[in-house]
Amino acid sequence: xxxxxxxxxxxxxxxxxxxxxxxxxxxxxxxxxxxxxxxxxxxxxxxxxxxxxxxxxxxxxxxxxxxxxxxxxxxxxxxxxxxxxxxxxxxxxxxxxxxxxxxxxxxxxxxxxxxxxxxxxxxxxxxxxxxxxxxxxxxxxxxxxxxxxxxxxxxxxxxxxxxxxxxxxxxxxxxxxxxxxxxxxxxxxxxxxxxxxxxxxxxxxxxxxxxxxxxxxxxxxxxxxxxxx
Amino acid sequence: xxxxxxxxxxxxxxxxxxxxxxxxxxxxxxxxxxxxxxxxxxxxxxxxxxxxxxxxxxxxxxxxxxxxxxxxxxxxxxxxxxxxxxxxxxxxxxxxxxxxxxxxxxxxxxxxxxxxxxxxxxxxxxxxxxxxxxxxxxxxxxxx
Numbered sequence: 001x002x003x004x005x006x007x008x009x010x011x012x013x014x015x016x017x018x019x020x021x022x023x024x025x026x027x028x029x030x031x032x033x034x035x036x037x038x039x040x041x042x043x044x045x046x047x048x049x050x051x052x053x054x055x056x057x058x059x060x061x062x063x064x065x066x067x068x069x070x071x072x073x074x075x076x077x078x079x080x081x082x083x084x085x086x087x088x089x090x091x092x093x094x095x096x097x098x099x100x101x102x103x104x105x106x107x108x109x110x111x112x113x114x115x116x117x118x119x120x121x122x123x124x125x126x127x128x129x130x131x132x133x134x135x136x137x138x139x140x141x142x143x144x145x146x147x148x149x150x151x152x153x154x155x156x157x158x159x160x161x162x163x164x165x166x167x168x169x170x171x172x173x174x175x176x177x178x179x180x181x182x183x184x185x186x187x188x189x190x191x192x193x194x195x196x197x198x199x200x201x202x203x204x205x206x207x208x209x210x211x212x213x214x215x216x217x218x219x220x221x222x223x224x225x226x227x228x229x
Numbered sequence: 230x231x232x233x234x235x236x237x238x239x240x241x242x243x244x245x246x247x248x249x250x251x252x253x254x255x256x257x258x259x260x261x262x263x264x265x266x267x268x269x270x271x272x273x274x275x276x277x278x279x280x281x282x283x284x285x286x287x288x289x290x291x292x293x294x295x296x297x298x299x300x301x302x303x304x305x306x307x308x309x310x311x312x313x314x315x316x317x318x319x320x321x322x323x324x325x326x327x328x329x330x331x332x333x334x335x336x337x338x339x340x341x342x343x344x345x346x347x348x349x350x351x352x353x354x355x356x357x358x359x360x361x362x363x364x365x366x367x368x369x370x371x372x373x
Contacts, residue, residue, distance in 0.1 A: 088289045217249045
């Protein structure tokens, strides 16, 4: 059993690399088809977001040319890594990334999709790759704050993630940012924004859903915060 | 030749399941489950089926070692191989019924929460469609 697991690591690594290449190969015609379908529905907001993304990509690309490690505001260090494969099942609980202990990755490091936007946390580390638990894991509960007033709530993992235990007296609005306030992630790191507030009079608390600023199925690279916790 | 084709088909399905190629509205079909259930109706040898099962679930592993979902999937697919011998239905119908049951049980034993119920329903629908297509393809290939 130990021998098979030992050799299994190399085979799984090769499988992950092959899956990543195959995913990239198949994603090109799929993206073309998807783009044609969406062409009629583009609006100014999407164009502005794409321009913003392009500027971020340009900054990241420039930094990659010199180093895989860079700072944000002199406080947190990020390491850019590729997403090897998404979870093969629909609960989307995990990602596999192609950085491991040899790259300085350790368990509990936060994982972001862009600077300050969190998607999960490293939970297992191998020598060359790591497993990331995402906020879609139904068993995960994280304290959060909503909006400028900092209304407290609890983020429950799932599809989509939900925010519960929001005080009925708290003023919250759709579109307000939802940020981390617990010990798992740097304070103020963003999960997304509030969408669809439920103020059912039968409940003691308000509830809301989390709207993500990214498409999870299109993630090809993430940033690991290497100097936290 | 049929053995080679079935082996390549299962391996390819497992690799594709590790990508987002067939994701529709965030739902990914369980290609290993649908493939092996459909293939079980064209395989008599338990050892060959077990070999395909090993390839399929092993290639779904993201990390060395075994987790609950992989063990659950393997157990369900082995059960289907034996249950199909006593199923009273026509093979295509039996295949689709087993796909529905195996998908549902996979979520139950894998820790279904209310948050995943909509995902389960859509995955069952997707798996049934994919399973029917795979069964018809295998019927054409394996009947030659």
